[in-house]
Amino acid sequence: MDFNDTPAEAAFRRQVRAWLDTHAHPRRSREDAFGAGLDPAAYLAAARAWQAGKAAAGYAAITWPQAMGGRGGTPAQQAIYDEEEARFLVPGHVFEVSLGTALPTVAMWGTPAQKQRHIAPALRGEQIWCQLFSEPAAGSDIGNLRMRARREGDGWILSGQKVWTSGAHFADFGVLLARTDPDRPKTRGLTMFLLDMRAPGVEVRPIRQASDEAHFNEVFLTDVWIPDSDRLGPEGEGWKVMLGTLMQERFSLGRNFAGDLHAELIGLARTAQWGGRPAIEDARVRAGIAHTWLSQFGVELIVRRGASAISRGQSPGPEMAAIKLVGARAFQTGGALAIELGGAEGLIAAADLGPRWAHPQRLWLAAPGARIAGGTDEIQKNTIAERVLGLPGEIRTDRDVPFRQLEG
Amino acid sequence: MHFDFSEDQRRLQDELRRMLGAISTPAEVRRVLEGTACHSAASWRALADIGALGLALPEALGGAGMGRLELCLLAEEAGRALAAVPLLGTTYLAAELLLHAASPALQAQYLPRIAAGTAILTAAIDQHGQHAGPTPAPLLAAHTLTAQLDAVADGMLAEAIIVLAGDALVLVDLAGPGVQRCPRASLDPTRPLAQIACTAAPAQVLCPAGGRAIAARISDGAAVLLAFEQVGGAEKALYAARDHALERRAFGRVIGGFQAVRHKLADIYIAVELARAHAYYGAWALATNAPELPRAAAAARVAATDAYTLAAEESLHLHGGIGFTWEMDCHLHLRRARWLGQILGTRHYWEERLAAALIAEAGQEEAA
Numbered sequence: 001m002d003f004n005d006t007p008a009e010a011a012f013r014r015q016v017r018a019w020l021d022t023h024a025h026p027r028r029s030r031e032d033a034f035g036a037g038l039d040p041a042a043y044l045a046a047a048r049a050w051q052a053g054k055a056a057a058g059y060a061a062i063t064w065p066q067a068m069g070g071r072g073g074t075p076a077q078q079a080i081y082d083e084e085e086a087r088f089l090v091p092g093h094v095f096e097v098s099l100g101t102a103l104p105t106v107a108m109w110g111t112p113a114q115k116q117r118h119i120a121p122a123l124r125g126e127q128i129w130c131q132l133f134s135e136p137a138a139g140s141d142i143g144n145l146r147m148r149a150r151r152e153g154d155g156w157i158l159s160g161q162k163v164w165t166s167g168a169h170f171a172d173f174g175v176l177l178a179r180t181d182p183d184r185p186k187t188r189g190l191t192m193f194l195l196d197m198r199a200p201g202v203e204v205r206p207i208r209q210a211s212d213e214a215h216f217n218e219v220f221l222t223d224v225w226i227p228d229s230d231r232l233g234p235e236g237e238g239w240k241v242m243l244g245t246l247m248q249e250r251f252s253l254g255r256n257f258a259g260d261l262h263a264e265l266i267g268l269a270r271t272a273q274w275g276g277r278p279a280i281e282d283a284r285v286r287a288g289i290a291h292t293w294l295s296q297f298g299v300e301l302i303v304r305r306g307a308s309a310i311s312r313g314q315s316p317g318p319e320m321a322a323i324k325l326v327g328a329r330a331f332q333t334g335g336a337l338a339i340e341l342g343g344a345e346g347l348i349a350a351a352d353l354g355p356r357w358a359h360p361q362r363l364w365l366a367a368p369g370a371r372i373a374g375g376t377d378e379i380q381k382n383t384i385a386e387r388v389l390g391l392p393g394e395i396r397t398d399r400d401v402p403f404r405q406l407e408g
Numbered sequence: 409m410h411f412d413f414s415e416d417q418r419r420l421q422d423e424l425r426r427m428l429g430a431i432s433t434p435a436e437v438r439r440v441l442e443g444t445a446c447h448s449a450a451s452w453r454a455l456a457d458i459g460a461l462g463l464a465l466p467e468a469l470g471g472a473g474m475g476r477l478e479l480c481l482l483a484e485e486a487g488r489a490l491a492a493v494p495l496l497g498t499t500y501l502a503a504e505l506l507l508h509a510a511s512p513a514l515q516a517q518y519l520p521r522i523a524a525g526t527a528i529l530t531a532a533i534d535q536h537g538q539h540a541g542p543t544p545a546p547l548l549a550a551h552t553l554t555a556q557l558d559a560v561a562d563g564m565l566a567e568a569i570i571v572l573a574g575d576a577l578v579l580v581d582l583a584g585p586g587v588q589r590c591p592r593a594s595l596d597p598t599r600p601l602a603q604i605a606c607t608a609a610p611a612q613v614l615c616p617a618g619g620r621a622i623a624a625r626i627s628d629g630a631a632v633l634l635a636f637e638q639v640g641g642a643e644k645a646l647y648a649a650r651d652h653a654l655e656r657r658a659f660g661r662v663i664g665g666f667q668a669v670r671h672k673l674a675d676i677y678i679a680v681e682l683a684r685a686h687a688y689y690g691a692w693a694l695a696t697n698a699p700e701l702p703r704a705a706a707a708a709r710v711a712a713t714d715a716y717t718l719a720a721e722e723s724l725h726l727h728g729g730i731g732f733t734w735e736m737d738c739h740l741h742l743r744r745a746r747w748l749g750q751i752l753g754t755r756h757y758w759e760e761r762l763a764a765a766l767i768a769e770a771g772q773e774e775a776a
Contacts (some may be wrong), residue, residue: 001477001692003409076409211701266770286763287756293766294686294707304411310409322678378667385670385675389650392665 005305007082012077016084019057023089024050030264031355033090042126047091051125060123068107069120076161093215095283097167098122102129102175105245106194108156109233118173129306130171130221132162132195133242139164140379142177143187144398144405147205147221148176155227156180156193161220164373168204168217171197175245177238182404189403190238194230201225246375257327258300261334262293264360265341271339279341281344289339295330299323302355321384325377328370335364411688412695413477427454428489434737438490441600441740446491446565447600455482457633461499465507476629480691487748490740492598493636494562497530498522505531505570509577509614509622518568530566532557532604533623536753548573552771553580553586553611561751563602564591570614571606572632577619578611585609590691591744596743598753608772620638628705630752632690635705635712638748639683642719644714645741646676647693649723657727669726676719681706685713696775703769706762713758720745 005013026286035043051152053070054060064070071077103122106114121127138145147160158178174195181189194346196200201224206214233241266289279285306320338360339346342353350358371377385391400407413421439445449681455461463478465471472478479499503522506515522525532546532555539558546555549710553573560569570579582589584611592601615622624678650673663669690708693701724731724738731738749755 001410001413002413002690003692005409009409050475069605079409163764250663262766263770266767280767287618289766290706290710290759293762294682294711296453297689297707298682298685298711301411302681304409305685305688308409308411320676322681325678326682340410378671381671382667383676383765384674385664389673391650391653391670391673392662394667395661 005053006148008078009080012073013080013084015349016059017389019059020084020088023057024085024090026087027089030267032089033105034091034334038146043091043093045095048072048125048128050091051095055124059389061149064107066398067122075310079253079304079307094127094128094167094170095122096130096252097131097171097219098127100175101245104132105175105192105241106232108193108244109241110230113229114232118194127172128167130165130168130174130197131245132165132168132174132176134164135161136163140376142242143178143190143405145177145190147176147178149180149193149226151180152225155225156231158193158195158221158224158226161218162346163207163216163218163227165204165210165217166215166373168197168219169206169214171250173197175232177242180235180238182407183402184236185400186398186406187239189236190242191235192238192241193226194232195221195226196230197223197225199224208368211362211369213264213366216358234405256329257296257323258303259296261290261296261330261338263337264356265289265292265334266298268338268341268356268360272343274343286340287301288334292334295334296327299330302326321380321388324370324374325380328367328377331370332364332367335360339364411692413481413688417477417481418477421485422626423458424460424482424485428456428491429668429681432486432489432491432493433742434490436738437490437492438536440600442598444490446560447494451489451491452493452525455520456523459523461525462519462523463518465503465523469515470523472523473509476632476695477691480632480636480687483636484640487637487744488642488644489644489746490598490641491661494528494530496630496634497560497562497566498528500633501531501533501626502529502566502568502570504626504629505533505614505622508626509619510579511614514612514614516577527567527608528562529568530560530562531570531626532560533570533572533627535624535627536757538750538754538757541608545569546573547609547610548576548578548613549610551613552586552593552608553578553606554608555606557604557606559601559751560600560604563589563598563604564600571611572619572623573611575617575619575624577614579614580606580609580611582688588589592701594747595674596740596747598740598744599747614759625701627752628701628747631705631709631758632694634748634752635683635687635690635708638712638716638745639680639687641744641748642676642683642716643740645716645719645723645738645745646673648737648741649673649676649719649726652695652727652731665725672722672726676715676722679711679715679718683711686711703762703765706765708756709753709758710755710762713755716741716745717749740747 014182020342058071059081061070062073062081066072103119106118133142135145149156149158174197176193176195177190179189180191202221203220205218207216207218208214269285274280274282302323350361386393429708430447431454440448459472460482462471463474464476467473472615501685506518518527545558553571555571560752566582568579568581570577589604592603593599598676607744653669654662656663687709693704724742725736730736
C-alpha cells in the first residue's frame with residue numbers, strides 16, 4: 001500500500017510540470033479562476049485552444065489507447081496530470097461530457113467511419129459534445145422518453161424535446177437517445193443517434209437555474225433529419241448503449257466531488273467572529289470542518305482505490321456509487337456552514353462581501369443540482385441496493401407493456 | 409500508487425476470516441456474554457497458533473516480522489467475528505508500547521510470550537481526559553505508582569499494565585503488592601472492564617520522560633486498528649440485515665424490495681465504504697509512520713465509529729421485533745459498536761483531534 005510515484009511516474013510528473021510551466025500560468029490564490037472578464041465566445045475559443053495544445057502534447061486523453069488518439073497511459077498518469085494541472089489557471093467545464101462520456105461511447109459502439117470522423121477532432125478540441133437523454137417526462141425514469149425517430153429513406157426524422165442538456169448551447173454534436181419502436185416495451189424500442197447540433201430543426205434554449213447560472217438547456221427537435229450512418233449501435237439497442245455511457249460518467253465525474261472546502265472554511269473561520277471570539281475556536285465549527293474534510297477526502301480516497309483497481313486491470317468496485325452521494329452532500333452542508341460563519345453578514349453575496357466567500361456560496365447554490373444530475377440520490381441508492389447488495393428491484397408494472405399503451 | 413492491500417495480505421485475511429469464522433462462533437462469543445468465561449480462550453489460542461498475535465513483532469522476539477498492515481487485517485476479521493479477545497490491551501497497546509519504549513530485557517520478558525498467546529497485558533495511556541467524574545492523575549514516586557484506573561479493557565485478564573504517569577511510561581505487575589482490582593459490569597459483556605487501584609505499587613520505568621509523545625503515537629495506531637475492527641463489525645451487521653431483508657416477507661413480498669428498507673441498507677453501505685477508505689488511509693499512515701498519522705487516525709476513528717453505530721442500530725431495527733431479542737446477535741453488535749466507539753476516546757475527542765490537525769496544517773500552508 002503506497003501513495004508514492006514510481007520512478008516512471010515521478011519522471012512523468014516532471015515532464016507534465018515542465019510542460020505546464022511553459023504553457024500556462026500558475027494559480028496565484030484559491031480564488032484565482034481562469035477567464036475572469038472573458039465573454040463566453042472568447043472563453044470557448046481559449047478552451048478549444050488549450051485542448052488542442054494538450055492533444056498535441058499527448059495529454060488530451062492519457063488513458064485512451066494510442067489507436068484512438070490517446071496516450072496509452074495509466075490511470076495513475078491521468079491522476080498525476082490532473083493534480084498538476086489543478087495548480088494552473090486553465091479553462092475547464094467545456095470538454096467534460098465530450099471526453100468523459102460521449103466519446104468513450106462512440107469509441108465503444110461506433111463504426112470505423114464514425115470513430116474516424118469524431119474522435120481525433122474532438123480530442124483536439126474541434127468538436128464539443130453534449131448528451132441528450134433526459135426529457136420532461138423522463139428524468140430518473142429515462143426509459144419513459146418520448147422523442148420519436150421515424151424511418152425516412154436512408155435516414156430518420158426526429159421530433160420531440162430534451163431537457164437538462166449540459167453545454168448544448170455551445171456543443172457541436174450530441175449523443176441522443178430516441179424511440180424508434182413504440183410497439184415494444186419502454187426500454188426495448190430505443191436507438192442511439194449522433195446529432196449535429198447545427199442541423200435544421202434543432203433549437204437550444206438555455207435554462208436559468210435556481211443558482212442563477214445557465215449550464216443546462218432545453219433542446220427542441222422539429223422534424224430533424226439524421227442519416228442512418230449517424231445511428232450509434234444497433235437499432236433497438238439504445239438502452240444498452242446508454243448504460244455504458246452512464247457507467248463512464250460515474251467514474252469520470254468522481255473527482256469533481258473531491259476538493260478542499262475545509263481549507264476555505266478554516267480561512268473564513270479564522271476571521272469570522274462568534275460571540276466576540278474567532279469562530280475557529282467554536283467546537284461546532286471545528287466539528288463541521290472535520291466533517292467536511294472526512295467527506296471530501298473520503299471521496300478522493302475512494303476514487304484512488306478505483307484508480308488502483310483499474311491499474312491492476314480490474315474494474316473499479318461498486319463503492320464508486322457512493323461518491324456522488326457523499327460529495328454532493330458535503331457541498332451542501334459545508335457550503336451552508338461557510339455562509340453561516342458570517343452570521344447575518346454571511347447573507348451578503350460574495351460580489352459585495354468579498355471573493356473569499358465566492359466559492360463556498362457557489363457550492364452551496366450548486367449542491368441541490370449536484371444531488372439530482374447524473375442520477376438522483378435515490379437512484380444512486382437503488383443502484384447500490386440492487387447491484388451491490390443484491391436486493392430485488394422496484395415493482396415495475398410498466399416493464400413488459402408496449403410503450404404505445406403507456407402514452408397519454 | 410497502489411492504494412490497497414497486496415494479494416499476499418488478502419490471502420492472510422482470508423485465512424484469518426476462515427479460522428475466526430470457525431472458532432469465534434456466536435455460541436463461543438455468547439459464553440463470554442453469559443459470564444461463563446472472561447474471554448474466548450479458544451479464539452486467543454487459535455490466533456496464537458497461526459502466528460497472528462505476533463504479526464507485527466520482530467522474528468527475534470517470536471513474532472512473524474510482518475507489519476502493521478497485516479495487523480489491520482487481523483483487526484478487521486476480529487471485528488467481523490465479534491471475537492471476545494484482548495487484542496486492544498495486549499496487541500494494539502501493550503506490545504506496541506513495549507516495542508517503542510521498553511528496554512531489550514523487558515521486551516524479551518513479555519513480547520515472546522505475547523506472540524505465543526501466554527501473556528495478556530493492558531495499558532492505561534489516557535490521551536483524552538474523558539471521565540465520568542473527577543479523577544486524580546496517576547502519580548509516579550520513587551519507582552512506585554499510585555493511580556485510580558477505571559474501565560480498563562482486559563484489566564482482569566492482564567498480568568501487567570503499562571501506565572502513562574505524567575510524562576513517564578511505567579509497567580506494573582498486577583499480581584504484585586499494592587494492586588487491587590475488581591471487575592466492572594460492561595455494557596458489552598463480551599469486552600469486560602476492570603477497576604484497578606495502585607497504591608505505591610512497584611513500577612518498572614519504561615521511559616522517565618517523553619512518554620506522552622510515545623503514548624500519543626501508540627494511541628493513534630490503536631485508533632486505526634480499532635477502526636478496522638469497527639469496519640469488520642459494521643460490514644457483518646450490514647450483511648446480516650441484508651440477509652434478513654431478503655428472507656422476511658411482509659405485504660406480499662420480501663421486505664428488501666421496499667424502498668424504505670433498500671435505502672436504509674444503502675446508507676449503511678455508504679457509511680461503511682467511507683469508513684473503509686479512511687481506515688485504509690490510516691493503515692497506510694501507520695505502516696509508513698507518515699506525518700499524516702494523527703489526522704488519518706482521527707479520521708478513520710470518526711468515520712468507523714459513525715459507520716458501526718449506524719450499522720448496529722439500523723441492523724437491529726431492520727430485523728424488527730425479533731432483532732430486539734436476546735437470542736439474536738443484533739444486540740451483540742449494538743453493544744460492541746458502543747464499546748469500540750468509546751473505549752479509546754469518544755468520537756467527539758477524535759473529531760476535535762482531526763479538526764486541530766487540519767487547522768494546524770492549514771496554518772503551516774499559509775506560513776509557507
